[in-house]
Amino acid sequence: MTSQAIPLHLPGDAPHEKIGVYVCHCGTNIAATVDVAEVRDWAGQRLEDSGVVVSRDYKFMCSSLGQELIEKDIKDLGLTRVVVAACSPHLHEGTFRGACKRAGLNPYLCELVSIREQVSWVHTDKHAATDKAKAVVSGGVERVVQNTPLEPLHVPIHPATLVVGGGIAGIQAALEIANAGFPVYLVEREPSIGGHMAQFDKTFPTLDCAACILTPRMVEAGANPNITLLTWSEVVDVKGYVGNFVVTVNKKARHVNEALCTGCGICQEKCPKKVVDEVYEAGLGYRKAVYTPFPQAVPKYPVIDVASCTFFQKGTCRACEKLCPTNAIDFSQKDELLTVEVGNIILATGYDLFDARRIPQYGYGRLANVFTSLEFERLTNAAGPTNGAIVLRDGQTTPKTVGIIHCVGSRDRNYNNYCSAICCMQSVKFAHLVKERTGAQVYNFYIDMRTTAKAYDEFYQRVLEEGTLFVRGRVAEVTDAARQPGEEGQLIIQVEDTLAGRQRRIPVDMVILSAALEPRRDAKATAQRFGLSCSADGWMIEKHPKLDPVATMTEGIFAAGCVTGPKDIPNTVAQGAAAAARVLGMIQRREIELEPIKASVNQEQCSGCRICNNLCPFNAILFHEDRMVSEINPALCQGCGTCVAACPAGAISGTGFSNEQILSQIDGLLMLNVARQSAAVTA
Amino acid sequence: MSEQFEPVIIGFTCNWCSYRAADLAGTARMKYPANVRLIRLMCSGRLDPTFVMKALAGGADAVLITGCHPGECHYIEQNYKALRRYLLLRRTLGGLGIEPARVKLVWASAAEGAKLTHEITSFVEEIRSLGPLHWPQWDGAETSAPAQAPAAAD
Numbered sequence: 001m002t003s004q005a006i007p008l009h010l011p012g013d014a015p016h017e018k019i020g021v022y023v024c025h026c027g028t029n030i031a032a033t034v035d036v037a038e039v040r041d042w043a044g045q046r047l048e049d050s051g052v053v054v055s056r057d058y059k060f061m062c063s064s065l066g067q068e069l070i071e072k073d074i075k076d077l078g079l080t081r082v083v084v085a086a087c088s089p090h091l092h093e094g095t096f097r098g099a100c101k102r103a104g105l106n107p108y109l110c111e112l113v114s115i116r117e118q119v120s121w122v123h124t125d126k127h128a129a130t131d132k133a134k135a136v137v138s139g140g141v142e143r144v145v146q147n148t149p150l151e152p153l154h155v156p157i158h159p160a161t162l163v164v165g166g167g168i169a170g171i172q173a174a175l176e177i178a179n180a181g182f183p184v185y186l187v188e189r190e191p192s193i194g195g196h197m198a199q200f201d202k203t204f205p206t207l208d209c210a211a212c213i214l215t216p217r218m219v220e221a222g223a224n225p226n227i228t229l230l231t232w233s234e235v236v237d238v239k240g241y242v243g244n245f246v247v248t249v250n251k252k253a254r255h256v257n258e259a260l261c262t263g264c265g266i267c268q269e270k271c272p273k274k275v276v277d278e279v280y281e282a283g284l285g286y287r288k289a290v291y292t293p294f295p296q297a298v299p300k301y302p303v304i305d306v307a308s309c310t311f312f313q314k315g316t317c318r319a320c321e322k323l324c325p326t327n328a329i330d331f332s333q334k335d336e337l338l339t340v341e342v343g344n345i346i347l348a349t350g351y352d353l354f355d356a357r358r359i360p361q362y363g364y365g366r367l368a369n370v371f372t373s374l375e376f377e378r379l380t381n382a383a384g385p386t387n388g389a390i391v392l393r394d395g396q397t398t399p400k401t402v403g404i405i406h407c408v409g410s411r412d413r414n415y416n417n418y419c420s421a422i423c424c425m426q427s428v429k430f431a432h433l434v435k436e437r438t439g440a441q442v443y444n445f446y447i448d449m450r451t452t453a454k455a456y457d458e459f460y461q462r463v464l465e466e467g468t469l470f471v472r473g474r475v476a477e478v479t480d481a482a483r484q485p486g487e488e489g490q491l492i493i494q495v496e497d498t499l500a501g502r503q504r505r506i507p508v509d510m511v512i513l514s515a516a517l518e519p520r521r522d523a524k525a526t527a528q529r530f531g532l533s534c535s536a537d538g539w540m541i542e543k544h545p546k547l548d549p550v551a552t553m554t555e556g557i558f559a560a561g562c563v564t565g566p567k568d569i570p571n572t573v574a575q576g577a578a579a580a581a582r583v584l585g586m587i588q589r590r591e592i593e594l595e596p597i598k599a600s601v602n603q604e605q606c607s608g609c610r611i612c613n614n615l616c617p618f619n620a621i622l623f624h625e626d627r628m629v630s631e632i633n634p635a636l637c638q639g640c641g642t643c644v645a646a647c648p649a650g651a652i653s654g655t656g657f658s659n660e661q662i663l664s665q666i667d668g669l670l671m672l673n674v675a676r677q678s679a680a681v682t683a
Numbered sequence: 684m685s686e687q688f689e690p691v692i693i694g695f696t697c698n699w700c701s702y703r704a705a706d707l708a709g710t711a712r713m714k715y716p717a718n719v720r721l722i723r724l725m726c727s728g729r730l731d732p733t734f735v736m737k738a739l740a741g742g743a744d745a746v747l748i749t750g751c752h753p754g755e756c757h758y759i760e761q762n763y764k765a766l767r768r769y770l771l772l773r774r775t776l777g778g779l780g781i782e783p784a785r786v787k788l789v790w791a792s793a794a795e796g797a798k799l800t801h802e803i804t805s806f807v808e809e810i811r812s813l814g815p816l817h818w819p820q821w822d823g824a825e826t827s828a829p830a831q832a833p834a835a836a837d
Contacts, residue, residue, distance in 0.1 A: 117709025640758035641729030
């Protein structure tokens, strides 16, 4: 009795199923912590009563040889159920289900239990880990007996795609899909597409002008008949699922009739109200109350900013209305809710710049001549507020010395732990531009130089040769308090030069802060709207950081560009194209297979209590008043199982996660434990 | 009995958050005690209180319930239903003479492998100090049974 397990099935009660158990070594990933042979033998002997007829181990079950092993057993031994003890089902469930399917076994009769992520990788004690692996295998065996053969659901894919965010990632994705012949809705919340890239002057490392390479793409996107541009618009609601999303977009009132407007610009010229442009000009320049953010804006139609328009605030003026040659100004326009149906969604909502005021010792917002990277981009931009002249905040003085501080808000445990990826190259670019245009002495203050992509390090070497000085050390403070002669009237950068091994005070005329890229301030709300999750930093989580970087955990929703983390332009464009390729693949398939995890009501057992009716957030449960029973619409059911758990009559069952499956799994998981306890009692 | 008591704990996880957090804990090679055995559900809303009772009756010393943070449910709001059931379940357990602390609810997002690791570790510690689960003996055979229990047994 001491070593005998309590059988879950009565002796003489012959098991109905023939189960094969396959324990994977995963090289040494599992085998180093779990005694694989012991688990194999234990399952073969102790789980015989549950129906295990064969138990094997193999170095790599997921390899083609491992899969063939399973297929051969299914055919030769007539297995009716398969349990694979290996990695997480999120990694290889599809692999082993495929093997079963090839051998003629319904794929849903295969259970993958995790003894890697949940056992060998998180435990160190080999004995305890092996015991837990046995319990996990036993849970899988008991569960798989209750599995039922299922057929995947076939869902048609709507050929249209929604792209959220009109920066370079969104533009690239939209163009790829549109050029392949499928319709795209490109939603952008600003009045024009273009995103951050439209604000830049030069791009590293080639120094080609951002506008020269971006604006043709913007025009192309605006002119493509397959792309519906929805600027000055925001997604407010997303319903449905892969293949069939129903998206509500709030098209904010432009107060300009797009059908009549020719984009002549007279309204902008004549508008008497000037306001600081906090978005496009980063606070350095002005725009009118009726405006397009920049001359090459796509679409060309301006918007009226209600908060600053004299007519909307005071009821007078109407200058734009009077002077518009086509009578396109329409003060009565209202926000409009549009509903679009799409099969897939690409999220390309980009980033926000770190607010440098959060680091008070760097003086941004307090010391006039401390600039952020985005301000400097506008300063050097030929179309910017100074026409490209690099000058101090007074608008005329050319700096003679400039300090550029890297990693402002990045690689700093007080703000963001991550590296913002673009700041090194951006700072090197700034150094080159300052040198080229003003001849000023430039200091770069860095922690480490990260110039990893094609032609990046060559550009860094070139800037080094131009005579820019690089000081290794995190800047402690930027101050205007002169302590030594020669510092008066200047900004002094206090830094520990870690290569020279001493403290330095370097007086400069201008400081540029290479601020971190941060998730959008409303990233969390966006994630909730689209049913995605954010990492602790706030970036959207991709399905797999290496192997599936543009997919998300939610089928049919993809992500491109900085929405998943800081990226430079080449990577952003590559992701836009990659996401488009994934969407095109989905569209070409016309329909996809979905997991058949759905709830259904046994109409015989349903008492008509209606408890389940209010539990479903997807309105999938309807109540038949005539027959007094509830029924679940499988097209709307998302498979959460809340109604299954709530039904007092046990009339609702959920495929894939039935009561029988879970209760049996609990039995299996505890089997070893029960055996121990009874052994202790009898000892 | 000089050996440390090692409880057996059944953990219910949500496919979208806490199961992925457990995967992440593994991928990041975080360490936690081997006492917890996890079951994957599609949602914490799927958790039928029967599962918890079944686990406790079947030999588990405690049950861990995990789900998405409030407001982050993959199915919009079903984790709130899990929360309601959890609160009722604790009261029911208390009424049965079982320490409510043997059932714990933890929110863990897919990114919170470290949080899940920490919660599992501290829960195992809590249950170790609580000791093995003894169901009250209604027939009066066990001296540790509550005083009023035999009367209720009849």
